[in-house]
Amino acid sequence: MYNAKYIMPGLVIFLGLITFPLWFNVLSCTRYEAPQLALPEDQQECIIDAKVMRAEHMTLLNDWRDKYVRDGEITFTAANGKIYDMSLMNTCMSCHTNKEQFCDSCHTKNSVYPYCWECHIAPRGNQ
Amino acid sequence: MSKTRRDFLKLAGACACTVAASQLVGANAHAASAGHGPAVPQPGNQHEHALHGTHWGMVIDTKRFTDPLLVQKCVDACHLTHNVPKIDGPQELKWIWPANYLETFTEHNHYLPDSVEQRSFLLLCNHCENPPCVRVCPTKATFKRGWDGIVQMDMHRCIGCRFCMAACPYGARSFNFHNPRPYIDEAKMNPAYPTRMRGVVEKCTFCVERLAQGLMPACVEASDGAILFGDLDDPASTVRKALASKFTVRRKVSLGTEPSVYYII
Ligand code: SF4
Ligand code: SF4
Numbered sequence: 001m002y003n004a005k006y007i008m009p010g011l012v013i014f015l016g017l018i019t020f021p022l023w024f025n026v027l028s029c030t031r032y033e034a035p036q037l038a039l040p041e042d043q044q045e046c047i048i049d050a051k052v053m054r055a056e057h058m059t060l061l062n063d064w065r066d067k068y069v070r071d072g073e074i075t076f077t078a079a080n081g082k083i084y085d086m087s088l089m090n091t092c093m094s095c096h097t098n099k100e101q102f103c104d105s106c107h108t109k110n111s112v113y114p115y116c117w118e119c120h121i122a123p124r125g126n127q
Numbered sequence: 128m129s130k131t132r133r134d135f136l137k138l139a140g141a142c143a144c145t146v147a148a149s150q151l152v153g154a155n156a157h158a159a160s161a162g163h164g165p166a167v168p169q170p171g172n173q174h175e176h177a178l179h180g181t182h183w184g185m186v187i188d189t190k191r192f193t194d195p196l197l198v199q200k201c202v203d204a205c206h207l208t209h210n211v212p213k214i215d216g217p218q219e220l221k222w223i224w225p226a227n228y229l230e231t232f233t234e235h236n237h238y239l240p241d242s243v244e245q246r247s248f249l250l251l252c253n254h255c256e257n258p259p260c261v262r263v264c265p266t267k268a269t270f271k272r273g274w275d276g277i278v279q280m281d282m283h284r285c286i287g288c289r290f291c292m293a294a295c296p297y298g299a300r301s302f303n304f305h306n307p308r309p310y311i312d313e314a315k316m317n318p319a320y321p322t323r324m325r326g327v328v329e330k331c332t333f334c335v336e337r338l339a340q341g342l343m344p345a346c347v348e349a350s351d352g353a354i355l356f357g358d359l360d361d362p363a364s365t366v367r368k369a370l371a372s373k374f375t376v377r378r379k380v381s382l383g384t385e386p387s388v389y390y391i392i
Contacts, residue, residue, distance in 0.1 A: 069281045072272060073171020074339045090319055118306075118324040119282060121210075121316065 035109050038101035047078045047091070058114075061088060089120050097123045168273030176341035180358030182276040183254065183333055184387040185344075186369045191353035192247045198225045201249060204349035205331070210322045212303075212310030220301040222331040223251040223346055231390075233379055243392065249346070249354070252299040252331040253378065253386030254278045260291035260300065269328075276359075276387060277333045287326035296382050300330045359387060 001007065046053055048060070064086040067073040076086045084091050096102045099122045107114065173179075192198050205211070205223045212220055229235060231248040258278050260269050268284035269291050271277070292300045306325045316322075320336065323329050333356075334344035342348070347356045357364035366389075369375075375389040 065283060067171055069279070069283070070270070071171045072173070072274065072335075072339075074174060074177065075172045077172070089321065115324075119321040121318050121321060124318060 035105040036101075037105060038098040040095040040097070043095045045080075046095075047076065047082075047084055061116075064088070088116065089123075093123045099123060170272075170274045173339065174341065178338045178341055178343075180275050180361070180364075182256075182359040182387065183338075184276075184357065184359035184366050184389065185251075185333075185347075186355040186366045186373075186375065186389045186391060187249055188353045188355070188369075188373075188391045189246055189248055190391065191351075192225075192249065195225075195247065197351065197353065198247045198249065201346040201349045201354065204345040205251075207315055208317055208334070208337075208345040209320055209332075210307075210311050210317055211329070212307035212322075213312075214305070214310050218302075218304045220303065220307070220329065222301075222329070223249055226250050231378060232376065233381075248390060250297065250299070250378075251346075251388065252278060252295075252333075253297055253384065253388045254331075254333055256385035256387065257383060259294040259296070259384060263290040263294040265290065272335075275338075277335055279332055279335060280328070280330065282321075282323060282327055282329070285327040287328065289328060291328055296379055296384065297386075300328050302328050 048056075053060070064076070065088075068086045074085060076084045076091075078084065093099065099117075106112075202221075202223055202225065206213070206221075209222060211222055214220060225247040228239065228244045228246060228248065231250060254277055256276065258269075258271060261271050261278060264270075265288060266284045266286055268281045268286070270279060270281065272279055287302070289302055292302060303323050303325050307322050311322060334342070337344060344356055347354045355365045355369050357366035359366060361367060369391065370389060373391045375391050377386040377389055380386070
């Protein structure tokens with residue numbers, strides 16, 4: 001190979017550098033730990049199974065906002081037949097009254113910064 | 128297995144026929160379900176106690192607004208319900224506000240009685256039947272609800288271009304030049320309704336969120352009966368009865384926007 005004695009070490013260094021995050025994580029044994037969330041104490045169930053919520057809440061909220069604002073759809077019927085208003089502030093946050101230890105602790109850890117709260121008002125007394 | 132070109136062409140022809148046939152069937156089914164004329168859009172799932180109308184309108188009895196306190200009560204009711212920030216000067220935000228005769232109507236007669244010329248007229252978005260603000264909005268952030276005629280705003284979509292402000296002949300729209308939060312009294316903030324953010328336009332919504340909960344608009348509730356609200360399509364509604372028995376005018380009708388807010392003079 002033309003100039004192999006320069007290219008090969010260069011390639012090795014390059015590969016080493018770009019895979020740095022991978023092997024650094026493995027070697028330093030740092031693990032992702034899911035943050036401890038403050039859950040509502042007086043509520044037994046969420047409007048959807050918590051597992052689904054964890055993965056899908058952003059799609060659900062997006063869906064709600066379009067339905068509520070644009071289609072004039074107000075209510076959401078849960079799988080058990082219970083009827084809720086489709087409202088972040090008046091439904092979600094009425095149970096999850098601690099935004100800091102609920103929304104924020106996960107979002108911050110995962111470097112997600114949704115801009116809901118520039119307009120929507122976080123529940124009082126827990127800020 | 129070897130295919131000749133002949134086989135291939137036969138197969139392709141058969142496929143094309145199947146596709147065309149299925150499209151025809153589909154189109155027929157669609158035409159049958161659509162019925163006659165364009166479909167009227169319907170709102171999604173509602174509460175049973177929600178108020179229903181097909182063309183919401185308002186009748187403001189201006190004779191009743193001789194007391195500046197009543198005017199202020201209506202304005203405050205709206206602005207506190209919707210967390211409208213209080214900013215003085217040219218960057219003020221308002222959903223509903225008082226104005227005198229000359230500011231309200233473009234048709235002016237000489238020698239009007241003082242009682243009319245000095246009267247306070249409450250101005251707000253007219254929820255026009257033919258709203259120019261909706262026509263110009265490039266993102267459809269401002270739109271007309273097909274089922275009840277309310278001109279609504281989707282704050283999530285507004286890009287703050289302010290075309291709508293230029294288009295509205297009634298000055299019904301306000302722009303958030305700043306983050307509105309510091310201009311809202313924290314103690315009086317309505318925790319059930321969002322604020323807005325810097326860079327969006329806002330205006331009266333005919334209290335869609337209250338209608339959905341079975342409540343009358345906030346200003347109507349605060350007005351001690353001086354503002355009527357109801358369905359203009361329903362001849363038995365309070366607004367239609369008022370329109371049938373009193374002389375009313377609308378603002379700038381010559382522009383063809385067809386306002387849904389009427390003033391009893
Ligand atoms: S009054 Fe202005 S903002 Fe309201 S619907 Fe008519 S044009 Fe649009
Ligand atoms: S300012 Fe917002 S609502 Fe008005 S025209 Fe632009 S995008 Fe539409």
